[in-house]
Amino acid sequence: MPLALGAFIVPLIVACAMFMESVDSTVLVTSLPALARSLGHDPITMKLAITAYVIGLGVFIPVCGWVADRFGSRTVFRTAIGIFIAGSLLCAASTSLGMFIFARFVQGIGGAMMVPVGRIIIFRSVPKSDFLRAVNYLTIPALLGPVIGPPLGGFITTYLHWRLIFFINIPIGVLGIWLANRHIANVREAHPGRLDWFGFVLSAGGASLFMLGLSLVGGELVSNSRSIAMCVAGGVLLVAYWWYAQHAVRPVLDLSLLRIPSFNASVLGGSLFRIGLGAVPFLLPLALQEGLGMSAFKSGSITCASAFGSMFMKTVASRVLRRYGFRTVLMYNAVFAGAAIAVYGLFFPGTPHWVIWIVVLLGGFFPSLQFTSLNTLAYADIPGADVGRATSVASVVQQISLGLGVTIAGLVLQLSRDLQGHTTVAWSDFWPAFLVVSLFSLASIPVTAKLPLGAGDEIARGSRGSSSTAH
Structure with a gap:
């Protein structure tokens, strides 16, 4: 049965924004070492570039729904794209680390409003009969971004110049704004309430x-x-x-929702897990380039393997959850995911590239299964009226956790380098950082172990092949 035009074009417009954000984050981490050298700073210091973006996201996500109701969803959505584009241009023009950090914060503000408001637009524009199929369109950029971004960013950085990576967003963003003007109604609430x-x-x-x-x-x-x-x-x-x-x-953030056991396990247990996994996009490209001497392009061609592992997981996640249940999957898979992170620290100069590629491929499978389980479980027992508030709490904690992962990884890497007496980062400096962040995955087990045995079973039995976005 074909989709109505609105059920196709509106998700396509939101997908433009999601793809822009997804590609931007993945091309950047591949280019961080070259960017650090160009700005005259230590590569480890570039963790601030990721943290600044996360802060922008975490700060403004809780208010995006109110802002959309107050000023109109189309107005806010296209403004958010414009802010993101402006942040991208500021990144490209940056001549100092301080300016670059500010530019990334601006991008984070745009990203905080862009995707959540896009989801609100879909909810209000698409008929309920087409809603599930429309939302499935949004998984496409979430899957393609991590596949395309690392090798594309690596190619541009290696053979052209890192500044050019930030121009990738411009045509996508302009297209999104143009389509939004033509096909999205500026829906607003007459009385959005007090923020x-x-x-x-x-x-x-x-x-x-x-x-x-x-x-x-x-x-x-x-x-x-x-x-x-x-x-x-x-x-x-x-x-x-x-x-x-x-x-x-x-x-603005209703913490009383954490009293619900399934939501508590998803948010608090998930935050510990995300601290470990949030470090990997920062640490792995740095280890491959600074530790093993790879070019940015070669590094990007390897790190994109995790996206293929994530894509494969999506074909089996619902069956795994139906068979074993959320509690069992979250506990045992946390061990596998933690081990996958720790193994990255065993890479050394001379390790065959095909071996690294396979390890990274498997390293994308287990974390993605964990993310899917956590994100799905979060809404298992949330009343319909509280879904918006629950989303705000979960989103903010998720972003802070990912940022903490990058920060902790950078601190451990810096300490490891200093203790070993290295003036620059060496391959032997990375294994303590990978080991420490892998332990956060294991630390989530006591939290998820408190779940009742049948927690989320209704959702697990009802899932049929479609999985939530991994992150």
Whole structure:
């Protein structure tokens, strides 16, 4: 049965935005070593480029729904694409690390509104009978981005110039804005309600200061005392928000939802798991290029193997969950995923490239199964009226966890290099970093072990071949 035009064109427009964001993140991590040398900084310091983007995402995701209701979904969506494009151009024009970090933060603001508002547009534009098939279109950019991005970014960086990677977004973004003007209605709510501005300032300020302070520890930009002061200030604001959220009527992030066991396991257990997995896109290209001496293009051609592992997983995930259940899968697969991360630390100069490719391929399978399980379980027991608030909490914690993974990996890598007395990063500096971040995957097991044996069984039995996005 063919899709109605709206059920095809609207998801295609949102897919343009998702593809732009997905490609941007994957081409960047492949180019970080070259970018660091061009800006005159240590490659490890470039973890700030990833953290700044994550902060932009985490800060603005909770308010994107309210902003769309207040100003209109089309207006916000195309503005978000425009902000993302502007951030990309600023990245390309950056001549200092500080300017580049600011540009990445701007991109994060655009990304925070772009994809969530795009999903809102689909929900409001597509008939319910076509909704599932329409949403399936959104999995295409999520799958293609990690396949295309690393080798494309590596090729441009190796044979052209890293600045050109940020121009990839421009035609895609312009096309998305043009299509949005023609095919998306500017739907808004007459009375969107009051935004919790005080809670937003507390949570956003606390998360930003804590994450940025932790990322700056041991770096070249500010002293350690200032970095620690930022962490402490951020921690105080986050504690203040936790207290405030217990008493507010409709807080911007409703932490009371964490009392639901399945949601708690998905968010808290998932946050520990994502700390480990969030480090891999930063550590692996760095290890292949700085540790094993590969070119950016060769590195990208290898790291994209994990995307093929993820794609294969999607063909079997629903069957695995139906047979073993969420609790069993989350506990045992956490061990496999942690082991897959730790194995990356065993690569040494002379390791055959085909061996590395196969290991990275398998390393994409287990984490993707875990992500799919966690993301699906999150909504197993959430009432329909609370889905929006649950999404905000889960999305913010997810982004902070991924950013923490990059930050922790950078700190361990830096400490390993200093303890071994290396002036530049060597291949032997990476195994402690991979080992430490792999332990976070194992740390998620006690949380998921608290799940009842039949948790999420209704969802597992009802799944038929389609899986949620891995991340």
